Amino acid sequence: MTRRFRESERVDFVVVGSGAAGGVMARELAQAGFGVVVMEQGPRLEAQDFEHDELKYWFNYGITNDPARSPQTFRKTTLDEARPPQAGALLPLTYARTVGGSSVHYAANYWRHHEVDFKERSLHGAIPGAALEDWPITYAELEPYYTKVDWEIGVSGLAGAHPNEPPRSQPYPMPPLPVKSSGVLLERGARRLGLHPFPAPLAIASRPYRGRAPCIHCGFCLGFGCEVRAKGSTLYTMIPEAEATGRCEVRGESYVFRLATSPKGRVTGVHYFDRQRRERFQTARAVVVCANGAETPRLLLMSASSQFPDGLANSSGLVGKHLMLNQGSNSFGVFEHELNEYKSVQVTRVVHDFYNTDSKRGFYGGGGIDARIGRNPAFWTLSGPEGPQWGKAYKDHLRSFPRTMLAAGWTTSLPVEANSVSLDPVLKDSWGQPAIRCTYKDHPDDLKFAAWLRDRADEILAAAGALRVWRKPITETTVGLAMLGTCRMGNDPRRSVIDRFHRTHDVANLFVCDGSSFVTSGRGQPTMTIQALAFRAAEQIARFARRNEI
Amino acid sequence: MAHPTRTRRQFLAHTASGFGATWIAAQWPAIAAVHMHAAAATTNPRSLTFGFLTQDEARDVEALAAQIVPSDDTPGAREAGALHFIDRSLHTWAASIADPFRVGLRDFQAEFATGHPHLTFAAADSQTQVAYLTQVDGTEFFRTIRFLTLLGMFALPSYGGNRDGIGWTLLGFDDTHAYAPPFGYYDRDYAGFIVAEDGV
Numbered sequence: 001m002t003r004r005f006r007e008s009e010r011v012d013f014v015v016v017g018s019g020a021a022g023g024v025m026a027r028e029l030a031q032a033g034f035g036v037v038v039m040e041q042g043p044r045l046e047a048q049d050f051e052h053d054e055l056k057y058w059f060n061y062g063i064t065n066d067p068a069r070s071p072q073t074f075r076k077t078t079l080d081e082a083r084p085p086q087a088g089a090l091l092p093l094t095y096a097r098t099v100g101g102s103s104v105h106y107a108a109n110y111w112r113h114h115e116v117d118f119k120e121r122s123l124h125g126a127i128p129g130a131a132l133e134d135w136p137i138t139y140a141e142l143e144p145y146y147t148k149v150d151w152e153i154g155v156s157g158l159a160g161a162h163p164n165e166p167p168r169s170q171p172y173p174m175p176p177l178p179v180k181s182s183g184v185l186l187e188r189g190a191r192r193l194g195l196h197p198f199p200a201p202l203a204i205a206s207r208p209y210r211g212r213a214p215c216i217h218c219g220f221c222l223g224f225g226c227e228v229r230a231k232g233s234t235l236y237t238m239i240p241e242a243e244a245t246g247r248c249e250v251r252g253e254s255y256v257f258r259l260a261t262s263p264k265g266r267v268t269g270v271h272y273f274d275r276q277r278r279e280r281f282q283t284a285r286a287v288v289v290c291a292n293g294a295e296t297p298r299l300l301l302m303s304a305s306s307q308f309p310d311g312l313a314n315s316s317g318l319v320g321k322h323l324m325l326n327q328g329s330n331s332f333g334v335f336e337h338e339l340n341e342y343k344s345v346q347v348t349r350v351v352h353d354f355y356n357t358d359s360k361r362g363f364y365g366g367g368g369i370d371a372r373i374g375r376n377p378a379f380w381t382l383s384g385p386e387g388p389q390w391g392k393a394y395k396d397h398l399r400s401f402p403r404t405m406l407a408a409g410w411t412t413s414l415p416v417e418a419n420s421v422s423l424d425p426v427l428k429d430s431w432g433q434p435a436i437r438c439t440y441k442d443h444p445d446d447l448k449f450a451a452w453l454r455d456r457a458d459e460i461l462a463a464a465g466a467l468r469v470w471r472k473p474i475t476e477t478t479v480g481l482a483m484l485g486t487c488r489m490g491n492d493p494r495r496s497v498i499d500r501f502h503r504t505h506d507v508a509n510l511f512v513c514d515g516s517s518f519v520t521s522g523r524g525q526p527t528m529t530i531q532a533l534a535f536r537a538a539e540q541i542a543r544f545a546r547r548n549e550i
Numbered sequence: 551m552a553h554p555t556r557t558r559r560q561f562l563a564h565t566a567s568g569f570g571a572t573w574i575a576a577q578w579p580a581i582a583a584v585h586m587h588a589a590a591a592t593t594n595p596r597s598l599t600f601g602f603l604t605q606d607e608a609r610d611v612e613a614l615a616a617q618i619v620p621s622d623d624t625p626g627a628r629e630a631g632a633l634h635f636i637d638r639s640l641h642t643w644a645a646s647i648a649d650p651f652r653v654g655l656r657d658f659q660a661e662f663a664t665g666h667p668h669l670t671f672a673a674a675d676s677q678t679q680v681a682y683l684t685q686v687d688g689t690e691f692f693r694t695i696r697f698l699t700l701l702g703m704f705a706l707p708s709y710g711g712n713r714d715g716i717g718w719t720l721l722g723f724d725d726t727h728a729y730a731p732p733f734g735y736y737d738r739d740y741a742g743f744i745v746a747e748d749g750v
Contacts, residue, residue, distance in 0.1 A: 052727070055705040060643050087647050088697075161745055179743070181734035191746065199743055216728035337735035342723055344733055377723045378704035382697065390618040390687065390696055391680065395626065395720070398619070402722040402734075 002243045002250075003035070007282050011035045012545065014270050014284040016256045016299065019101020020527050021514040021534040022290035023234025024152075026250070027242035028538030029288075034545060036248040037282055038239075039272055041255040042098035047236070050225030054378040057223050059088060063105060065097045070429050072436040074478060078418060082437045084427070090479050092438040093294035093421070098225075099252050100235025101292065102481070103527065107222040107346040108203040108231050110155045111368065111525040112146050112532075114166045115139040116356055120364075120520050124357055127364050130414035130443055131322060135519045136491045136500040137536075139166055145532040153232040153531060154209045157201030164196065164352040174206045176348070177215060181339035182405035183348030186371035189464030190351050200347040200370060203232030203527075212236060217344035220376060254280075257433050259287060259303040259312055259510070267312075267510045273431055286509040286550040288502075288541065290534070293323070293483025293515035297421045298436055300487070300512075313487075313504035313512070318497055320422050322415035322488055323438070325480030326524035327446040328367075329409035329454035330472040332374070332385075333461035338402045341373040351460070354453055355523060357412075365449025367411035367523045369457045374406035385470035407457035410524030411450045413477075413484075414443040421486050442477050450474045482526050487516035501544075502537040509550045513537040602640040602648060606670075607655060611636055613672040615699040617679055625716045627699050635702030635711030636695070647694065654691025661686065 005011050012034035015025050026038045045063070056062035073082035074092040085092060096105045116123060118135040126132065147170045149155065157172040159165075176199035179187075183200075190197040204221070205214045215230040229236040242248040258271040260281070269283040289296050297320035301311040311319050351369045374380055383389070384397045419441065423434035451474045461469045490496025493505035502513045513534050515526055522529060544550050600608055615627035615636070627633075640648040662671045662682055671679060686692055702711030704721065712718065718725050732738040 053706055055643070055701060055709055059701070087650075088644065158743060161743065176743070178731040178733075179737050179740050181736035184736040184740050187743075196746055217730060217733070218728050335736070338722070339734040339736060340724075341734070343729040344731070377718065377721050378701055381700045381704050381721070388687075390683070392620055392622065395619055395622070398721060 003246050003248060005035065005037050005249050005282075007280060010283045010285055011037045012285050013037070014039060014282055014287045016270065016287065016289045017101060017291035017295070017514065018099050018234065018239060018250055019096075019290065019292060019514070020103040020234060020530045023100065023103065023238035023242070024531050024534035025288050025290050025513060025538050026248050027238040028535060029542060030242045030245040030248035032538070032542035034247065034542065036242065037284070038242070038248065038250045039254045039256045039270060039282070040099050040101075040250060040252050042096070042101075042252065044099045044250070044252040045104075045225065045235075047225070047227050047229050050227050052218065052220045052224070054223075054376050057105070058379055063096045063098045063225065064094050065091055067091055068430070070097075070435070071427055072438060073424050073427055074438045074440070076439070076441045076476070078439060082424060082439070085478075092440070092478060093436060093480055093483050095292050095294065095481070095483070098235075099239060099250060100233045103233040104225045104235050105223050106231075106233070106527060108527075109347055109370070109525045110149070110157075110201045110203045110528040111350075111523065112166050113139065113142075113522050113529050114164070114352075114355055117520060117522055120357070124359070124364060127414060127445070129416060130364075131417050132364075132414060133488070133490065133495070133519050136489055142529075142532050142536060143167065143169060145535040146528065148535045149528055149531045152535070153203050153237050154205055154212070155201050155203050155232070155528075156206040158199045161198035162196040162352060164355055165198070172201065174209060176200065177202060177204060177206045177345050178217075178348070180341065180344055180348045180371070182341050182371035182373075185333070185335065185339070185405060185464040186349040186351065186369075186407060186460060189460040189462070190353075192463040193459060195351050195353045195460070197349045197351050200350045201528075202345055202347070204345055205230045205232075210237075215345060219342045219344055219373065221346050223376075255431065256291075256299060257302060257431065259289075259299065261303070261305060261307060261312065261507070263307070265307060265507060267507055277431065286511065286541075286545065288511040288513060290512075290514045293486045293518075294421050294436055294438075296512055296514055296516045297486040298423065298434075301423050302434060308506075313497055313506045313510060315506050316494055316497060318417075318488060318495070320420045320486050321417050322485040323419040323421055323440060323480075324413035324415055324484040324518065324521035325440060325477050326413050326482060326484070326521055327411045327442060327450040327474070327477060328524055329411070329450045329457060329474060330374070331407045331409075331454055331457040331461055332404055332470050333407060333464065333466035334400045334404050334468050334470075335466055336403070339405050340402050341405050342377060342402075346372045354456060361449070361452060363445040363448045364414060365412045365445055365452070367409050367449065367453045368525070369407055369409050369453065369460065372406050372408055374404075374408075377401065383472065407461050409450060409453040409457050411446065411453055412523060413446050413521040415485050415488070415520065416441070416443050421483070440477055440480075447474055447476070482515060482524070484515040484518040484521055484526060487512045488519050489517045490519065501540040502533070503544075511537065511541055600637045603637045607652070608633060608637065609672040610655065610659060610670060611695065613679065614683075614695055615702065617676070617683055618696050618699045619703055624720055627703055629713065630703045630716040631711050631713040632699045632702030635705070635709055636698045638710045639698055639701075644698070651691070651694060654689070654694065658686065658689075658691055
């Protein structure tokens, strides 16, 4: 059924990126009757291509962007020299480079934003050193699209399970995944402290769902592609449904490096490299960039021309700015009996009692705590409690693996203008295009809140009966797996890149929708909101297209 | 899944049978490729010669690995074949750090020789080795060899280490391709989720 388009054929939409947002965008536009070509720089892999191989995926860039082909540099501030990371380290801005994007290797935690997320500037006022703004949309406007994600992608969970839950119009389509020992213990500890733990909402099938198999509890979610299609990756959900319309072509190994514009300042198509690294061009009526919070601003900046000297859609100067990577914390509890956290999904219980900023703490910040594996076995062994990291004592620590759980804190990042994605002035990728330069230094409140929440996680573990608790230091962020805020949404063209319908303020037929659209960071689990935005944006974009307003 | 399947190969076969003949026919080339890959990985004899390290280097690297995860009442890095994993890594996926690794190893050996003339690290007694490592465990070279040793203990055996799943046995990791609840001690008698009374 997959349609193939000729490059000379003026397709209605080119969607750049096939991940969490691009997959939704492709399906919605194709089902609305439009011709769509999805450009994906990574290859098309399927369930049988994935394996339980930690070395491959965590250390050999099995499906992630890799420094050999796509290098990046990092610096804390604009005064520092930007340098590539050490050999073997993850890139500063890491994502899955494959059809389905990072939805292929995500843990599939699907937290909705709360109502407060959309109006934190109004609630807390200006914060020194940050550009805190309200979103131009509210939770109520987005709620129908969160529900759409629940049902179209398939989210397992329990509605009405805790008092901090944002309002929902529908229950979850599937019950929660079976609880793990870490979930039971988090629930026990949190309840003893008067908190309200609840079953984790996950985009993982807990029973057969729309032709997909349920989870087999193999334990390799985060960092791995699902081998039974139980994860709601767009590779298994939106992409095949888009192709089934007969109006969508997903063009793998097609790396868009420049958006073309006409003298009238409209986008005319995309320049890209094909599998053989030949330069190609696809003509389009409109372009939607869903390339993620790192690659989207990079592409706009790489599309600079005499007409748009600072990059496309960048009259505000804010393309690439306000990068938010989310802080977090790690507290490990060691218990008397086996938990065997390496089995099944990452998370089964969550606490959202500390979601809101509380001015009594003296700093901005909010977050959630979840009970999880931490890492698969090999990765888990790489860091232990303070003290010797080798020898007899370390070997004894290794034996605690099945009795250990992680209580992870997922916390806010304030939008700081200097934190950014920009083009490295020197370093090129293996196609000769400018490398990403990441500039990032956490706002002091981000570090304070992460440390504060880590103490709460420690208390929960202790209340659950942990024999001992050890934790990782809170450190400045140098690697991000979810890149947010770099083409922020807003009503004022001087202070934002896209409008409330994801149209760029500067170019009428250019839209942007992915993590870059975020105005604030949420609490470290952005995929649900990225996809709700994509469903909402697609509906609007289709409406504009039908009215000839693109 | 009523019967947990032990290996990926069995798992794929199981999944395939569950999906029926049409599914197998459609997926067969991919499944066959995976099986051939798995067979190649498991029948490849573990080499006793080295692709990157010299015999002298190998002796010290093995002694180092054996201090990082020592053998006591249970096997350690030596028995897991971490040495062969390290050697193989340095001329395959970790080739980009092979030269710095060699330079670091030479510095490590030279520094040891200053304090212990006529003795190699590998030939020293355990107490001497531990005393020396305590001084140098903050170096980049030590961090690298620790990293490679741990991966050589716990990564897939097809990479040359984790021989017979020794590392996984140490961790208490049961290498099965799929599991069913209950997963651990604490979820065995879980009564089900109840919304707290002060809840909603």
